[in-house]
Amino acid sequence: MRAAALGREQELLAAYQSVIAARPALAPHLSLLAADKAVHVAALGTPGTATSTARTLGQLRLLEQSAAAAHGAAAQRASRNLAPLLASLAAASASAAAVL
Amino acid sequence: MSESSVLGELLAAEHAAIFGYGVIGAHLDERRRTMALSAFDDHRVLRDRLVQRMTARGIATPGASLSYEVPVTTPGSAVQQAISLETGVAVLWHDLVASTDNADLRALAVHALSDAAVRATRWRQAGRLTPLTTPWPGQA
Numbered sequence: 001m002r003a004a005a006l007g008r009e010q011e012l013l014a015a016y017q018s019v020i021a022a023r024p025a026l027a028p029h030l031s032l033l034a035a036d037k038a039v040h041v042a043a044l045g046t047p048g049t050a051t052s053t054a055r056t057l058g059q060l061r062l063l064e065q066s067a068a069a070a071h072g073a074a075a076q077r078a079s080r081n082l083a084p085l086l087a088s089l090a091a092a093s094a095s096a097a098a099v100l
Numbered sequence: 101m102s103e104s105s106v107l108g109e110l111l112a113a114e115h116a117a118i119f120g121y122g123v124i125g126a127h128l129d130e131r132r133r134t135m136a137l138s139a140f141d142d143h144r145v146l147r148d149r150l151v152q153r154m155t156a157r158g159i160a161t162p163g164a165s166l167s168y169e170v171p172v173t174t175p176g177s178a179v180q181q182a183i184s185l186e187t188g189v190a191v192l193w194h195d196l197v198a199s200t201d202n203a204d205l206r207a208l209a210v211h212a213l214s215d216a217a218v219r220a221t222r223w224r225q226a227g228r229l230t231p232l233t234t235p236w237p238g239q240a
Contacts, residue, residue, distance in 0.1 A: 033233060040235060068214065072210050075197060075206070083206065083210075084194055087209070087214075088213070090210060092237055094214040095214075
């Protein structure tokens with residue numbers, strides 16, 4: 001579950017970087033949200049490589065909503081040790097989706 | 101912390117949030133008052149869900165206090181208080197996630213934590229406060 005969560009956060013981070021590259025004017029807004037993803041990736045383990053074809057805020061919002069659902073579902077099945085971290089990740093993605 | 105003690109703290113916090121949003125809403129313009137009213141309703145639903153689950157477990161469900169200290173005098177302090185309320189309940193819902201293996205309670209806590217984090221984010225946005233989000237909602 002932790003590895004899957006890391007994969008989702010890496011994908012999100014790559015998506016933010018992809019959208020920022022495509023639309024630099026959005027960088028001030030998106031960089032703060034992307035910083036949260038970088039914190040998550042660093043906390044979850046050794047980062048691998050991820051790429052993204054995301055180009056729009058709508059695509060980012062959908063990815064965040066999907067991650068919120070996946071993290072939340074995992075939090076409901078996880079051990080007591082891991083569940084709080086996954087629940088917090090779900091809340092972080094739901095929060096980001098709310099402002100994209 | 102035991103499941104029952106977290107539930108007790110959560111019920112007290114939800115009572116306080118319901119009272120708090122009544123005060124907060126009175127200090128806001130119409131658009132943000134609508135946000136406060138929506139949050140007020142959300143916390144009433146959560147209070148009722150907590151009471152239902154605590155009653156089923158034989159845990160006492162104290163009622164609300166007659167009054168709570170709500171340090172709000174301006175629209176800005178009202179927004180800050182709303183953020184503070186949501187941040188506080190998020191910590192307790194996060195604690196419940198860590199304190200229970202019950203699937204129903206875990207699901208309630210996961211959803212309530214996310215909802216509190218989203219409300220806090222929207223209050224920061226309404227108050228033009230940055231950053232809008234925090235990396236670890238619910239972590240004290």
